[in-house]
Amino acid sequence: MEAIAVTRLAHVDVAVTDLDRSTEFYNDRWGLHLVEEHDGRRYFRSNTSDFHTLSIGKGDPRLEHLCLEVSSRDELKRAEVVLEAAGAEVLAPYTEGAKPGVGASLRFKDPNGLEVELVADVQQLKEGYGARDVKPQGLNHAVLRVTKYEETKRFYRDVLGFRLSDETENTMAFMRCNQNHHSLAFVNSDQASLHHIAYTVEDWSALAVGIKTLGDAGICRIWGPGRHGPGNNVFSYYQDPDGHVVEYTCELQQIVDESAWVPQVWKRGRPEKWAGLGPPDILH
Ligand SMILES: [Fe+2]
Numbered sequence: 510m511e512a513i514a515v516t517r518l519a520h521v522d523v524a525v526t527d528l529d530r531s532t533e534f535y536n537d538r539w540g541l542h543l544v545e546e547h548d549g550r551r552y553f554r555s556n557t558s559d560f561h562t563l564s565i566g567k568g569d570p571r572l573e574h575l576c577l578e579v580s581s582r583d584e585l586k587r588a589e590v591v592l593e594a595a596g597a598e599v600l601a602p603y604t605e606g607a608k609p610g611v612g613a614s615l616r617f618k619d620p621n622g623l624e625v626e627l628v629a630d631v632q633q634l635k636e637g638y639g640a641r642d643v644k645p646q647g648l649n650h651a652v653l654r655v656t657k658y659e660e661t662k663r664f665y666r667d668v669l670g671f672r673l674s675d676e677t678e679n680t681m682a683f684m685r686c687n688q689n690h691h692s693l694a695f696v697n698s699d700q701a702s703l704h705h706i707a708y709t710v711e712d713w714s715a716l717a718v719g720i721k722t723l724g725d726a727g728i729c730r731i732w733g734p735g736r737h738g739p740g741n742n743v744f745s746y747y748q749d750p751d752g753h754v755v756e757y758t759c760e761l762q763q764i765v766d767e768s769a770w771v772p773q774v775w776k777r778g779r780p781e782k783w784a785g786l787g788p789p790d791i792l793h
Pocket residue numbers: 650652705706707756
């Protein structure tokens with residue numbers, strides 16, 4: 510059966526211990542904008558027309574859902590058939606209007622038990638929002654720790670249509686669903702959890718402004734700035750008030766010619782081209 514046509518990473522839903530404290534971080538410091546509060550969840554947009562790229566709800570800190578967009582409502586209906594044929598556990602069937610900002614959605618479990626949502630018809634906002642020191646231009650990628658590394662790579666390839674872009678020897682797989690070198694990456698681990706999410710910033714200058722203004726606010730970077738090997742992107746990593754790791758990034762490699770791309774296996778260890786600070790234990 511033909512794989513589901515995932516077009517991009519849409520948003521992530523995470524649980525946080527204190528909604529106000531996290532709102533202060535994501536709205537006032539990170540540069541997102543609180544769009545809506547609904548049923549105890551808060552929805553944040555970034556500097557694109559998409560309704561949101563992040564939602565937070567109160568609970569023990571964790572990733573609640575990883576949300577991927579598909580090309581249409583018809584494709585979303587077909588996705589349910591594909592998932593069931595693949596033996597995936599569908600938690601919520603195709604539903605319209607179940608949550609703010611998306612026209613239709615369904616939810617399932619991936620091989621690691623992580624909850625993944627597929628959405629179609631993301632609501633588009635007409636107006637921009639107020640000034641921020643840095644305005645992230647959208648969600649760039651999400652990285653997950655997974656317990657079933659090989660099975661996960663096969664599942665996201667065969668069922669969700671992702672392609673392997675690069676890999677670090679049995680440690681980390683970078684996968685794409687569009688030209689972005691990776692919209693998802695998977696870390697071979699003994700737990701299934703969120704590793705980090707990354708927001709695109711405009712350029713090096715915006716990244717430097719972020720480093721300065723977050724630093725001035727007492728929010729110190731935990732890794733970077735630097736330039737990764739796989740993906741060649743410039744990065745700087747932080748933690749939100751609950752320890753969720755968030756990254757500002759720019760210049761991620763774009764894969765324009767699918768037929769010409771050959772995945773590279775990078776050596777384990779430190780494949781960064783250059784970097785300030787070292788990655789903390791939480792990034793293993
Ligand atoms: Fe990243």
